[in-house]
Amino acid sequence: MTDAARGDLLVVDDLIVEYPGKGFRAKPFRALTDVSIRIGQGETLGLVGESGSGKTTLGRAVLGLAPVTGGRITFEGEDISHASRKQRQKLSRDLQVVFQDPYTSLNPAMEIGEILAEPLTIQGIGPAESKARIKELLDHVNLPSDALHRQPREFSGGQRQRVAIARALALSPKLIVCDEPVSALDLTTQARVLDLFLQIQQDTGVSYLFVSHDLDVVRHISHRVAVMYHGEIVEQGPASQVTVAPQHPYTQRLLLASPVPDPDRQEVRRANRRRLLDEQKNPDLVAAAGS
Numbered sequence: 001m002t003d004a005a006r007g008d009l010l011v012v013d014d015l016i017v018e019y020p021g022k023g024f025r026a027k028p029f030r031a032l033t034d035v036s037i038r039i040g041q042g043e044t045l046g047l048v049g050e051s052g053s054g055k056t057t058l059g060r061a062v063l064g065l066a067p068v069t070g071g072r073i074t075f076e077g078e079d080i081s082h083a084s085r086k087q088r089q090k091l092s093r094d095l096q097v098v099f100q101d102p103y104t105s106l107n108p109a110m111e112i113g114e115i116l117a118e119p120l121t122i123q124g125i126g127p128a129e130s131k132a133r134i135k136e137l138l139d140h141v142n143l144p145s146d147a148l149h150r151q152p153r154e155f156s157g158g159q160r161q162r163v164a165i166a167r168a169l170a171l172s173p174k175l176i177v178c179d180e181p182v183s184a185l186d187l188t189t190q191a192r193v194l195d196l197f198l199q200i201q202q203d204t205g206v207s208y209l210f211v212s213h214d215l216d217v218v219r220h221i222s223h224r225v226a227v228m229y230h231g232e233i234v235e236q237g238p239a240s241q242v243t244v245a246p247q248h249p250y251t252q253r254l255l256l257a258s259p260v261p262d263p264d265r266q267e268v269r270r271a272n273r274r275r276l277l278d279e280q281k282n283p284d285l286v287a288a289a290g291s
């Protein structure tokens, strides 16, 4: 599908986020400066950048969890930059989140059935409809139906993340903010959970804002990629371009620093690295690329 054909679901224009300073007369801390992104229907925008660059803050601002100091966030054409509690409750049908840590994001005292019923009950969905929907959700994320009466501690990290994904899907959202959803998982489990995200997108047409510090993960899952550095987007474009032949020196550094298990790709990357180092003679780049 082309970008033009998708239609924008989420549009963020010149977003500024400042966190209040701590202590008397402390200055606010600016975490995002003039950030602009858009996400089409059924599209995944991967958001990469090093720790502290502002990725989570952007996801939180979209969810109404970080203070919007300037700019605008529009969802389906409606300005949600300063949405009220009531508007947020309505929005939560369409806008969901999957967090990084499947060990802390699920209430350990609740059974899986209760965890999945919660968003449905909050939206006023009755017990019969809710029961049928929960069964569907477990099927969708490939968990057995006897999971219903078990607690999170009885499941592996990957299975818990499947529960978190099922919970996010409960109300058939249009956009899911995925904040490092596979980084707490081992490599094999990561690949399975990423494939589940892709399968769900194919089945439901959901869009993802997919936050990760891992360029390989983002390349696998995204249609387009935006790169954050010190609270600003320094580069964005098709995943095949940004993750393979990036234009910005910071993205080039990120690419060179990420490990490559495949020996053929490793060789290609080494050659690219040598070429870049020769071309740029950039001391930062030489340090980041190592030997």
Ligand SMILES: Nc1ncnc2c1ncn2[C@@H]1O[C@H](COP(=O)(O)OP(=O)(O)OP(=O)(O)O)[C@@H](O)[C@H]1O
Binding pocket: 019, 020, 029, 031, 049, 050, 051, 052, 053, 054, 055, 056, 057, 058, 213
């Ligand atoms: N609630 C807060 N109050 C004050 N500063 C904050 C708050 N949350 C985040 N920050 C700061 O904002 C900046 C961006 O943080 P953020 O968590 O968005 O980065 P990130 O790219 O998601 O990092 P990581 O990959 O480590 O999660 C950091 O300097 C962080 O210390």
